[in-house]
Amino acid sequence: MIPPIASNFVAGETPEAALAHVESLNERGVAGILNLLGEHYEERSAAAADADAYIDLVEAIADRNLDACVSVKSSQIGLDIGDDAFRENLARIVEAANGSPAAGSDDTGTFVWIDMEDHETTDVTLDAFERHATATDGNVGVCVQANLKRTREDLERLADLPGKVRLVKGAYDEPAEISYKKKARVDESYRDCLAYMFEAFDDGVAVGSHDPAMIEYAKELHAEHGTPYEVQMLMGVRETEQFDLAADPDVDADVYQYIPYGSKWFSYFYRRIRERKSNALFALRAVVGR
Numbered sequence: 059m060i061p062p063i064a065s066n067f068v069a070g071e072t073p074e075a076a077l078a079h080v081e082s083l084n085e086r087g088v089a090g091i092l093n094l095l096g097e098h099y100e101e102r103s104a105a106a107a108d109a110d111a112y113i114d115l116v117e118a119i120a121d122r123n124l125d126a127c128v129s130v131k132s133s134q135i136g137l138d139i140g141d142d143a144f145r146e147n148l149a150r151i152v153e154a155a156n157g158s159p160a161a162g163s164d165d166t167g168t169f170v171w172i173d174m175e176d177h178e179t180t181d182v183t184l185d186a187f188e189r190h191a192t193a194t195d196g197n198v199g200v201c202v203q204a205n206l207k208r209t210r211e212d213l214e215r216l217a218d219l220p221g222k223v224r225l226v227k228g229a230y231d232e233p234a235e236i237s238y239k240k241k242a243r244v245d246e247s248y249r250d251c252l253a254y255m256f257e258a259f260d261d262g263v264a265v266g267s268h269d270p271a272m273i274e275y276a277k278e279l280h281a282e283h284g285t286p287y288e289v290q291m292l293m294g295v296r297e298t299e300q301f302d303l304a305a306d307p308d309v310d311a312d313v314y315q316y317i318p319y320g321s322k323w324f325s326y327f328y329r330r331i332r333e334r335k336s337n338a339l340f341a342l343r344a345v346v347g348r
């Protein structure tokens with residue numbers, strides 16, 4: 059069982075717990091992005107089992123008519139084993155997701171995001187996105203990282219494709235030759251990339267950030283260009299702001315919460331605590347009820 063201190067950041071160990079969490083978010087106008095925790099599998103059976111779990115999940119999302127999508131990691135569904143394992147498992151998930159009608163509409167199915175891992179996986183992940191975004195007419199999204207120097211150029215390639223792109227600052231400690239190391243430089247790159255996306259993307263922009271300055275900038279860019287956009291934040295981080303954004307009539311954006319779940323919760327929780335002291339205090343306050 060997940061201890062109360064971790065349950066601010068992780069919805070539970072089972073899909074049932076994660077789906078119940080989505081239900082409660084949907085009631086407050088926030089959509090869900092479900093992520094089964096797990097990465098860097100070296101056995102085919104483990105990667106295939108998580109792909110199977112995602113297939114069950116997209117079916118459950120459709121059955122319950124939830125406003126939710128899924129987000130998968132390449133190394134969770136076979137990339138460390140080989141390109142073929144990754145391709146096969148991703149194709150199975152995307153196919154199942156496209157066969158399931160999405161929440162309350164007659165559109166094509168449940169949306170599938172592909173998270174971005176370290177720089178050695180960027181090319182293969184973008185190639186996979188291109189293949190599936192084209193084949194599904196845009197029912198797939200990919201994450202790109204503003205801390206990588208290559209990202210601004212990658213966006214030019216992505217602008218011509220259907221599908222959505224999530225811009226984040228980047229969670230991996232990358233070599234200095236290929237990445238920006240200073241926070242101010244990463245923020246500058248985030249702004250440049252965001253400005254380009256609002257100018258050049260038709261299918262919408264996903265702002266994957268808790269940073270109030272970036273969210274405000276996205277609002278300004280939307281007013282200027284009219285490009286549809288969504289804001290995505292993690293479960294347990296600035297949740298009050300998530301609900302406020304969703305309820306704000308002046309904010310013309312969908313709000314999504316990224317919801318991790320599953321038995322491999324410990325390392326994810328530990329990362330959240332390590333990256334920010336306030337997360338630890340927040341988790342602790344929730345436990346002692348103050």
Ligand code: FAD
Nearest residue numbers: 173174201226227228229266267268269290291292295316
């Ligand atoms: P930061 O630059 O960390 O902080 C900026 C400001 O935001 C802070 O000054 C503060 O005002 C506010 N803030 C940030 N965190 C908190 C907090 N805990 N509590 C209160 N205020 C806070 N990274 C990847 O490399 N690959 C991925 O696929 C990926 N997917 C993601 C999906 C989502 C939905 C999100 C939200 C992030 C994802 N990330 C991913 C992580 C991302 O790269 C960053 O590491 C992470 O979001 C921190 O950067 P930030 O923009 O939120 O703000």
